[in-house]
Amino acid sequence: MPRAFITGVSGQDGSYLAERLLSEGYEVHALAYSSEPSPSCPGVVLHRGDLTDIDRVRSLLVEIGPDEIYNLAAISSVARSWQEPDLTARVNGLAAVGLLESALQAQEATGTAVRFVQASSAEIFGEPASSPQNEDTPLRPVNPYGAAKAYAHLMTGVYRGRGLHAASAILYNHESPRRPPQFVTRKITSGAASIARGEADAITLGNLDARRDWGWAPDFVDAMVRAARADEATDYVVATGEGRTVRDFVVAAFRYAGISDWERHVRVDPALVRPADPSDLTGDATLARELLGWHPSVSFDEIVGRMVEADLTRA
Template sequence: MAKRTKRALITGITGQDGSYLAELLLAEGYDVVGMVRRSSTVNFERIAHIQDRLTIVAGDLLDEASLIGVLREHRPSEVYNLAAQSFVQTSWGQPVLTGETTALGVTRLLDAIRMVDPEIRFYQASSSEMFGKVQAVPQDETTPFYPRSPYGVAKVYGHWITVNYRESYGLHASSGILFNHESPRRGLEFVTRKVSHGVARIAHGLQDKLALGNLDAQRDWGFAGDYVRAMWLMLQRDEPADYVVATGETHPVRELCEVAFGRVGLDWTEHVVVDERFLRPAEVDLLVGNPRRAQEELGWERTVDFVELVEMMVDADMALVAQSGH
């Protein structure tokens, strides 16, 4: 009998990680089903180049019946939950919606899997923001959580409910505690993309200053294309578990600026200004992950370093601005 083609469902397929994960799964021979909310503004830009190879379905993490319907109709063997209200700053203004989507949405999806097909393997997108006010440096799978935003709090709930369903119902449910991961597909509201796009606009003479928040904030930044491979590797293991996915290196925002402006031959100190509006009510100080477990158990390694990542993003935005004129 011919081996059944693996089918994966990705929530949040139109986002940065969803688009890279969809590419990876297609390359691995999967049927890929992408779930999107019914809304007037779904943006398919990141998956436009592969959209004809995907099955796009409507569903919503706020509506468990829609999730049950999607699982029953498409019968995936793997589910990757990447959908969330994913922007930390927005979570201060929309804390209840963030909780409904990013926390309770995980429960609805796990519950739907438990009812429709408990053999489905499940991946939950956990976040380094769960560590928040860090209790240890670097952070690994045993470091206590101390979230510092409604987003981080919601992610902690999503993480523990995944552990709970794994232990209570025997589901193959794993969480990836991913540290910051960036790419040319990152949204403009995130600081890395804000910098790379700002550099391109300044280099093209469209603006002169770039307003940023805390230049001393340090982050562990990796390439999204590397990180989605870790998600996939988790669901190929016999036993589910949780993994920190990170580079193990930390870089301040000012270094990000230095590398990005340097790529186009500019001095960042002449263009970057600090704007108090971009300072968070509670700042996360030093997020840096220890990826040893993912390296040893999954065989995962990053392929793109910090400088390569920043230069890749600047190059992409230079091309984008040259083409679009803004």
């Protein structure tokens, strides 16, 4: 039975990934902080610990001997990375490199090849000079989150050169009903649902003009699995290729909730605008399509609709 090791299993992507691997007959091990909730999918072998405790994680990996490792754990909020840049550097950067070294040592200890996938981010490109971005776009992060992710991304390439099958999936924004409520997309869809039910009158947002490339989270998980199992390891942009603004997301969400006059229900607070926010992050996933046979399967409008429907149902 093949074994997989996941960090960040309690998050949106981690939960979809664990379900996917379990359905394929994998023995799935996962690392989670003591304060994190247990995975929603039964069958995961859970190990409580801290990703920054590199010696503990290294011993665990050598003991488990996984065939595939997916590093999804991170300080996932750009806003939080401004508040805690040092913690972001340790978790998103240094701990990721520690995991890469642990994967290499586990490979050497067991004599079995280990396949490693680093969940990178479009934020490594910062304010790119051109759009869409691909794997050759220069890294120019403009926030602590992107800078830490860029370090881990570059080190993934370093360990690939040391003989580890290490792939970096440069993930653009991807959503689902499992997206935590502190993210702007869920704030929008849950807010639209609340207004539609008459429970609220307005939501407060930041920059409505920021343009992002929004995809469906299970599609992005599929890309990471394909990257792990590809014959050759490399870096892949994972994106839909379609840029939309936050305003577009708002319009779609309110339309699905049956509200036409969305402007009356949306407030803009300058305090919610990030110190440095990339204006246009849209990805070119040509390489993932050509080498992995990957393509997005859910349209932007359908993603928003599924999220709003789930928020209406939750109530």
